[in-house]
Amino acid sequence: MDKIKVRQICFFLAALMPAAKMLVYPTTLVYRSKNDLLFSALINFALEGGIVALTMLLAKKTKMTFFELISNTFGNVTAKIVYALFALFFFGAALLPLMEQKNFVMQVMYENVPSIIAFAPFFFVCFFACVRGFKSIGRIADIALPLFILSFAVLMLLAVPHAELGALLPVRGVPLKEVLKGSLYSVNWYTDGALVFFFLGHFEYEDRAAVKVLSSYAAGCAAVLLFLALFYGVFADIAVRQQNAIAQMSKYTTSFTSLGRVDLFFIFMLALVMIFRLCIPVQVCVHCVCRSLGVKPLIPAAIVSAALFGLTLFLNYSFLELQTLFTQKLWFVFLIFAYLIPAAALLLKRGERRA
Amino acid sequence: MSEKKQTCKDNIKKLKDILVAEDILVFSFETADGAACAAVYTDGMTDKALLGEQVARPLAAERAPENAKQAAKCLQVPECKEENDFTKMAEEVLAGNVALFIDGIGGALILGLKKISLRAIMEPPSSIAIKGPREGFIEDIKTNMSLLRNRLQTPKLRFYNLVAGKQSRTKIAVGYLDGIADEKTVQKIVKKIEEIDIDGIPDSSYVGKFLAERPQSLFKPTGTTEKPDVLAAKMLEGRVAILVDGSPIALTLPYLLTEDFQGAQDYFSSPYRASVSRFLRFFGVFLSVFLPAFYVSAQLFKLQLLPFSFLLTISGSIQGIPLSPGLELFFLLLVLEILIEASVRMPKYVALALSVIGALVLGDTAVKAGLVSSSAIIIMALSGIAAYTVPDLVGTVSVLRIAYVVVAGSIGTFGVLLLTALILYYLVTSDAYGSPMLAPFAPLIARDLKDTLYKASLFALDKRPKVFRGKNKTRLKRTGKKVENGQD
Numbered sequence: 001m002d003k004i005k006v007r008q009i010c011f012f013l014a015a016l017m018p019a020a021k022m023l024v025y026p027t028t029l030v031y032r033s034k035n036d037l038l039f040s041a042l043i044n045f046a047l048e049g050g051i052v053a054l055t056m057l058l059a060k061k062t063k064m065t066f067f068e069l070i071s072n073t074f075g076n077v078t079a080k081i082v083y084a085l086f087a088l089f090f091f092g093a094a095l096l097p098l099m100e101q102k103n104f105v106m107q108v109m110y111e112n113v114p115s116i117i118a119f120a121p122f123f124f125v126c127f128f129a130c131v132r133g134f135k136s137i138g139r140i141a142d143i144a145l146p147l148f149i150l151s152f153a154v155l156m157l158l159a160v161p162h163a164e165l166g167a168l169l170p171v172r173g174v175p176l177k178e179v180l181k182g183s184l185y186s187v188n189w190y191t192d193g194a195l196v197f198f199f200l201g202h203f204e205y206e207d208r209a210a211v212k213v214l215s216s217y218a219a220g221c222a223a224v225l226l227f228l229a230l231f232y233g234v235f236a237d238i239a240v241r242q243q244n245a246i247a248q249m250s251k252y253t254t255s256f257t258s259l260g261r262v263d264l265f266f267i268f269m270l271a272l273v274m275i276f277r278l279c280i281p282v283q284v285c286v287h288c289v290c291r292s293l294g295v296k297p298l299i300p301a302a303i304v305s306a307a308l309f310g311l312t313l314f315l316n317y318s319f320l321e322l323q324t325l326f327t328q329k330l331w332f333v334f335l336i337f338a339y340l341i342p343a344a345a346l347l348l349k350r351g352e353r354r355a
Numbered sequence: 356m357s358e359k360k361q362t363c364k365d366n367i368k369k370l371k372d373i374l375v376a377e378d379i380l381v382f383s384f385e386t387a388d389g390a391a392c393a394a395v396y397t398d399g400m401t402d403k404a405l406l407g408e409q410v411a412r413p414l415a416a417e418r419a420p421e422n423a424k425q426a427a428k429c430l431q432v433p434e435c436k437e438e439n440d441f442t443k444m445a446e447e448v449l450a451g452n453v454a455l456f457i458d459g460i461g462g463a464l465i466l467g468l469k470k471i472s473l474r475a476i477m478e479p480p481s482s483i484a485i486k487g488p489r490e491g492f493i494e495d496i497k498t499n500m501s502l503l504r505n506r507l508q509t510p511k512l513r514f515y516n517l518v519a520g521k522q523s524r525t526k527i528a529v530g531y532l533d534g535i536a537d538e539k540t541v542q543k544i545v546k547k548i549e550e551i552d553i554d555g556i557p558d559s560s561y562v563g564k565f566l567a568e569r570p571q572s573l574f575k576p577t578g579t580t581e582k583p584d585v586l587a588a589k590m591l592e593g594r595v596a597i598l599v600d601g602s603p604i605a606l607t608l609p610y611l612l613t614e615d616f617q618g619a620q621d622y623f624s625s626p627y628r629a630s631v632s633r634f635l636r637f638f639g640v641f642l643s644v645f646l647p648a649f650y651v652s653a654q655l656f657k658l659q660l661l662p663f664s665f666l667l668t669i670s671g672s673i674q675g676i677p678l679s680p681g682l683e684l685f686f687l688l689l690v691l692e693i694l695i696e697a698s699v700r701m702p703k704y705v706a707l708a709l710s711v712i713g714a715l716v717l718g719d720t721a722v723k724a725g726l727v728s729s730s731a732i733i734i735m736a737l738s739g740i741a742a743y744t745v746p747d748l749v750g751t752v753s754v755l756r757i758a759y760v761v762v763a764g765s766i767g768t769f770g771v772l773l774l775t776a777l778i779l780y781y782l783v784t785s786d787a788y789g790s791p792m793l794a795p796f797a798p799l800i801a802r803d804l805k806d807t808l809y810k811a812s813l814f815a816l817d818k819r820p821k822v823f824r825g826k827n828k829t830r831l832k833r834t835g836k837k838v839e840n841g842q843d
Contacts, residue, residue, distance in 0.1 A: 109767060109768045113656070113767060118766045118767065121766065122773055124777070125776050132780060136780055138798070139784065139793070139798055140779065142783075142799040143793075143796060143797050260663075268768060268772060271772055272775060275773065279776075
């Protein structure tokens with residue numbers, strides 16, 4: 001139930017990873033980095049790529065899960081505590097993207113239904129996905145890849161005619177400090193490495209697996225960078241005001257009068273991929289709770305999904321405050337959990353696998 | 356067989372104590388030297404002419420045999436066996452065979468003289484072929500097994516013969532190709548059938564429900580076919596066949612959702628034509644499920660989805676319609692389902708009149724009366740027709756499109772996306788008999804895609820589908836090409 005294949009991790013990185021970075025992330029990045037947004041993104045990608053590489057290195061050396069590695073070094077109780085902390089981390093990490101998606105639904109899909117009503121059933125889907133374990137992540141990645149490629153390619157093609165890539169010039173026009181701040185304040189969108197890290201021990205390391213995974217990660221990064229470049233090319237100075245960018249970039253294509261907003265079909269397709277992506281941190285959170293408490297996923301999945309729904313209700317109109325909190329105050333939490341702790345896993349004992 | 360001298364009368368009494376029904380008859384006659392003989396049989400299920408010709412006449416011409424072996428030699432019946440257990444004798448008689456008692460011989464000879472009225476082998480109405488074989492299964496399991504054997508004349512074709520149903524005692528045959536089908540799957544199916552504890556099995560679909568790993572699922576638990584050529588082809592891919600006496604529909608396991616999109620004719624026409632047909636089937640199902648929902652959500656929430664000129668036409672046609680788009684389409688789909696249900700059950704000639712009333716009079720009048728819009732009728736009709744591009748999925752598609760319309764009418768496009776995500780999560784994690792239902796898409800099995808979204812040429816399909824995990828992987832050897840696993 002909790003097995004995943006190397007191919008599916010590759011698809012996750014190539015299709016699901018970029019999908020999470022197409023709503024509010026670009027505007028947040030532009031706010032600090034302006035036309036040098038690609039550099040900020042590159043710094044984050046390099047860091048996250050390091051965690052992905054480290055995961056593959058560990059996978060090559062051991063068949064243990066992260067839980068088993070901690071348990072092997074510090075004992076079972078410590079492992080349970082660390083997993084409980086990670087459960088909290090992924091719970092928090094899931095919140096901002098959820099609110100992003102909720103606003104996206106409001107802005108792009110509805111004019112006349114309160115977004116919370118439309119969005120509420122998502123938590124049932126999420127609960128269902130959590131009960132199905134890692135297997136569902138892998139197999140959904142298989143489905144998501146063609147959907148992502150098709151929708152992303154069409155949307156980018158529709159956006160290209162309106163993009164002025166010269167807007168990205170002059171290169172390095174923004175002070176380095178601002179570029180670095182841009183990276184730091186958007187680190188909460190870079191938890192995919194940590195997600196992959198939790199697949200450790202759940203997949204069989206095969207020949208050239210690291211090359212495949214890192215190449216897929218590079219492909220995902222390239223997709224995001226292309227998107228960011230076109231995004232800035234289309235909107236330039238007003239980019240900072242363009243939340244839910246992916247839904248805005250393609251709508252100026254002139255053929256729409258005779259065809260209708262065909263781009264909406266591809267936006268919907270991409271929104272489906274985003275739904276899959278949103279479920280993953282919650283699935284990993286439930287996985288951590290299950291390992292920590294030694295229980296089956298049914299009840300934790302119900303509690304976690306219900307708690308997220310409750311928080312979404314509670315913070316219904318507080319997206320900006322939440323965004324500020326996550327990007328400007330809690331960045332260190334993301335650095336610790338998504339980068340430092342996984343990096344420290346290299347120091348853990350990789351002895352005999354426990355029964 | 357016991358050599359203790361027993362009278363024929365005693366044996367008949369014992370058997371009649373078990374078989375008290377009035378249609379269990381006894382045919383009494385004597386051998387040349389006056390020993391009493393009696394044949395117990397079920398009226399209407401036994402070939403009486405053969406009983407007279409090949410059993411009574413030779414025995415009447417000879418002296419009484421001293422034991423069962425001598426008696427069997429004297430008879431001219433190919434299927435003949437000894438039986439001492441009266442319960443088993445009763446089962447044989449109820450199955451249409453004859454229990455023959457002879458004075459002085461204990462037990463009975465069971466003679467295979469079953470004869471029941473069967474319909475002719477004909478083309479199944481549910482899967483008409485323009486090109487390709489036209490024969491179809493009938494209700495008799497032995498005939499169906501012989502039709503299959505005729506297509507797979509190999510000793511590797513094996514059958515497990517089982518019986519299920521406490522009262523019906525229905526015969527079930529689990530057929531597979533040794534070495535090609537996965538042995539674990541075969542054993543699991545046999546075990547599940549052996550565990551069936553039910554009064555009767557009127558049709559193979561009952562067995563399908565017991566074999567289902569998720570009995571409450573909206574999706575089919577097993578593959579089905581009425582054609583021996585299709586069944587043989589599926590078995591050659593590594594599937595296991597389940598034939599049930601009394602049913603012309605054979606079941607196949609493991610079941611993949613994509614197999615319903617494959618038509619027998621795809622394999623007899625060019626791969627290009629077959630690929631176009633496949634695409635149309637996928638598109639047809641997609642259209643059938645999503646078109647009503649997108650129509651509703653486009654009207655309710657996202658008018659930009661529609662081209663401007665089309666939007667004007669629709670807005671003209673929906674003016675004055677009292678129902679909301681969701682309700683309008685929901686009721687129309689309901690009417691469509693009622694029409695389908697009624698036309699299936701009505702006598703043929705009434706059904707013709709009904710379809711005229713339903714489709715023309717009702718539809719036209721409803722539009723003219725301003726109850727529904729003409730565009731909603733078109734959407735409903737298109738969706739209804741498109742579902743029949745894949746007849747095996749009509750039941751599932753009908754339920755899904757109603758669910759989608761309800762969701763689209765209440766929470767719009769995002770609801771449609773959420774329902775799709777839910778269904779996909781369900782499908783990708785639904786494994787039955789070791790094979791994922793959504794294979795070869797999830798998990799992705801690149802090699803098996805050749806016969807799903809498109810149909811590659813015959814020579815490209817040289818390997819059996821990987822998803823079934825059979826030992827023998829090669830199904831086609833090309834001259835001069837080395838076979839990878841060395842198996843034939």
